[in-house]
Amino acid sequence: MVGWIVRAATGLYEVGITATEALVRVFAAFVSLFPAVISQPFQYAFMQRALLTALIVGAVCGVLSCYVVLKRWALLGDAISHAVLPGVALAYLLNLPFFIGAFASGAASAVAIGAVERHTRIKEDAAMGLVFTGAFALGVVIISRIATSTHLMHVLFGNVLGVRLPMLMMTTASGLLALACVFLFYKQLLLYCFDPVHASAIGMNTGAIHYGLMLLLTLTIVASLETVGIILVVAMLITPGATAYLITNRLPRMMAIAAGVGTFSAAFGLYLSFRLNVASGGTIVLVALALFVVAMIFAPYGVVRRGRALRPARP
Amino acid sequence: MLQRVERSRLKRRGEPRGYRAVRGRVGDTTETVGLTPRSTVAVGVYGLSAAYDGPPVLEDVSFELARGELVIILGPNGAGKSTLFKILTGLKTVSSGRVSVLGHSIGAARAEGYIAYVPQEEHIDWQFPISVWDVVLTGRYGLLRNEGGIKRFLPARWARREDREAVAAALNAVAMYEYRDRPIGALSGGQKKRVFLARALAQEAGVLLLDEPLAGVDRRSEDLIFDVLQRAKAEGRTLLMVTHDLQSAEEHGDRLLLLNRSVIALGSPDEVLSHDNLLQMFHGAAPLRRHAQVSTQV
Numbered sequence: 001m002v003g004w005i006v007r008a009a010t011g012l013y014e015v016g017i018t019a020t021e022a023l024v025r026v027f028a029a030f031v032s033l034f035p036a037v038i039s040q041p042f043q044y045a046f047m048q049r050a051l052l053t054a055l056i057v058g059a060v061c062g063v064l065s066c067y068v069v070l071k072r073w074a075l076l077g078d079a080i081s082h083a084v085l086p087g088v089a090l091a092y093l094l095n096l097p098f099f100i101g102a103f104a105s106g107a108a109s110a111v112a113i114g115a116v117e118r119h120t121r122i123k124e125d126a127a128m129g130l131v132f133t134g135a136f137a138l139g140v141v142i143i144s145r146i147a148t149s150t151h152l153m154h155v156l157f158g159n160v161l162g163v164r165l166p167m168l169m170m171t172t173a174s175g176l177l178a179l180a181c182v183f184l185f186y187k188q189l190l191l192y193c194f195d196p197v198h199a200s201a202i203g204m205n206t207g208a209i210h211y212g213l214m215l216l217l218t219l220t221i222v223a224s225l226e227t228v229g230i231i232l233v234v235a236m237l238i239t240p241g242a243t244a245y246l247i248t249n250r251l252p253r254m255m256a257i258a259a260g261v262g263t264f265s266a267a268f269g270l271y272l273s274f275r276l277n278v279a280s281g282g283t284i285v286l287v288a289l290a291l292f293v294v295a296m297i298f299a300p301y302g303v304v305r306r307g308r309a310l311r312p313a314r315p
Numbered sequence: 316m317l318q319r320v321e322r323s324r325l326k327r328r329g330e331p332r333g334y335r336a337v338r339g340r341v342g343d344t345t346e347t348v349g350l351t352p353r354s355t356v357a358v359g360v361y362g363l364s365a366a367y368d369g370p371p372v373l374e375d376v377s378f379e380l381a382r383g384e385l386v387i388i389l390g391p392n393g394a395g396k397s398t399l400f401k402i403l404t405g406l407k408t409v410s411s412g413r414v415s416v417l418g419h420s421i422g423a424a425r426a427e428g429y430i431a432y433v434p435q436e437e438h439i440d441w442q443f444p445i446s447v448w449d450v451v452l453t454g455r456y457g458l459l460r461n462e463g464g465i466k467r468f469l470p471a472r473w474a475r476r477e478d479r480e481a482v483a484a485a486l487n488a489v490a491m492y493e494y495r496d497r498p499i500g501a502l503s504g505g506q507k508k509r510v511f512l513a514r515a516l517a518q519e520a521g522v523l524l525l526d527e528p529l530a531g532v533d534r535r536s537e538d539l540i541f542d543v544l545q546r547a548k549a550e551g552r553t554l555l556m557v558t559h560d561l562q563s564a565e566e567h568g569d570r571l572l573l574l575n576r577s578v579i580a581l582g583s584p585d586e587v588l589s590h591d592n593l594l595q596m597f598h599g600a601a602p603l604r605r606h607a608q609v610s611t612q613v
Contacts, residue, residue, distance in 0.1 A: 184468050187471050190453070193443070194439075197404055197406060197432055197438065198454075201404040201405065201425060201432040201524075202425060202428050202430075202457035203426035203457060245444065249446070249498035250444050250445070250498075251449075252472075254444050
């Protein structure tokens with residue numbers, strides 16, 4: 001029985017790796033169609049993998065960032081992203097894929113925040129502050145004992161140029177899983193963000209949706225660690241959504257725009273970081289922020305046109 | 316399967332949901348719960364108590380609402396009105412007592428979509444990127460889940476034709492159809508209320524909970540809202556409304572429920588709106604003595 005499971009898992013893994021490899025090939029062929037100025041950095045295999053990872057992360061983070069912005073969960077995103085550190089450290093210690101550890105500790109901290117909030121009189125923001133600093137501190141302590149500081153730096157700031165095929169496969173799989181969840185549970189998530197009382201009144205399990213969205217966020221964060229790192233991942237979970245929120249008044253459009261902002265900043269940020277020889281995670285975030293600033297000034301709900309767009313209609 | 320056929324037949328007749336489910340239990344109609352035959356009780360609350368951390372907000376609350384009546388809850392702030400609504404929408408559990416909605420427990424009634432809720436204005440984020448149409452469509456989510464089959468997993472915009480028709484009909488009923496593509500943030504106070512009322516209509520629920528539907532509403536919208544409520548009553552829906560507008564309550568309520576932690580009075584406006592009752596409601600127990608003291612001091 002066990003042997004059968006192991007064989008199935010190995011088989012699945014190999015199929016996944018082959019598929020990912022094929023995906024990179026196809027993608028590389030597509031990129032090479034662009035003019036040389038653009039495609040030149042991406043003739044290296046590590047750049048192809050980096051670009052593909054960054055694009056997936058940009059799209060998934062963009063979609064999820066809409067919920068983060070609308071639900072005012074920016075601090076929660078920050079909390080979960082910091083709280084994955086001890087999981088990464090422990091996974092390193094136990095020689096497990098860091099994905100598993102990171103997801104487990106992120107999910108555990110999300111539950112812990114909810115527990116502190118529900119069972120004590122501590123409010124949500126303080127509960128988050130407690131849990132995520134505590135988890136982060138634990139992570140730092142474990143890492144200082146077991147690993148070299150380069151490893152810590154990669155987790156904290158991302159290492160998109162060093163992404164290997166298994167990691168890319170995991171990112172792709174979890175990204176697709178997250179997007180599938182958003183599609184299948186779109187109604188539940190929309191209603192939970194917009195009007196949780198109505199959601200409860202028509203018999204939806206709001207507790208399950210709450211933790212489900214948290215898990216989805218954790219999954220996204222874990223998938224993004226290699227690209228932008230723990231510290232900056234929350235930027236990718238806020239900026240695209242915030243930018244799109246200034247542009248449109250429909251959630252599906254907002255998600256599409258946010259995904260566009262996420263992928264564009266990922267691709268262009270990576271390109272710039274290669275050209276200028278600077279840190280890629282930071283560059284990606286800065287490009288996204290630049291897009292936000294443009295939107296903040298010129299978008300329909302930006303500074304310039306704000307007054308006109310939201311004036312109440314005559315009854 | 317049988318249930319589904321039954322439901323679609325109901326829909327054609329435009330009856331509110333929750334009817335057949337109770338009426339179907341023929342054996343029960345003669346049995347009485349409390350004072351009224353079970354079949355006519357839409358909402359029954361029996362010995363209900365609820366508390367947050369501290370003393371109970373609701374204590375031994377009991378009342379029964381009949382089908383097709385509009386009952387207005389009056390009470391000062393902190394009287395437990397919103398707690399009662401939280402219990403009926405499943406956001407809060409009771410400490411003791413029993414609640415039945417159209418013959419079901421709250422959980423079952425919610426799952427069947429019998430309970431519709433029209434929120435207070437402050438409880439909604441009006442900057443949320445959603446259009447009037449999509450808000451009313453959220454009223455159909457429960458039905459989509461229960462009846463939609465595989466379509467329950469698809470985006471609501473690809474809903475069944477009957478859902479689109481129900482949304483359009485509900486929007487027409489509150490005269491908001493022309494505004495269907497507007498973002499909700501671009502509506503006036505009265506229009507906002509009407510949109511959420513339309514959502515409750517689209518849900519085809521048997522019991523409507525209305526939380527301050529008259530606050531910040533102009534005269535025209537208020538008249539329109541009461542027209543719609545009258546029609547909903549005529550269709551057999553039960554309406555439970557919280558308001559601070561004493562005059563409208565007196566004018567439109569079939570019965571008034573004076574609430575301050577427990578039921579002070581329940582009855583027709585003429586019976587209930589006595590000086591003593593109001594004093595007791597606003598000042599708590601033993602109003603006469605306190606009133607007498609005040610007057611002798613003056």
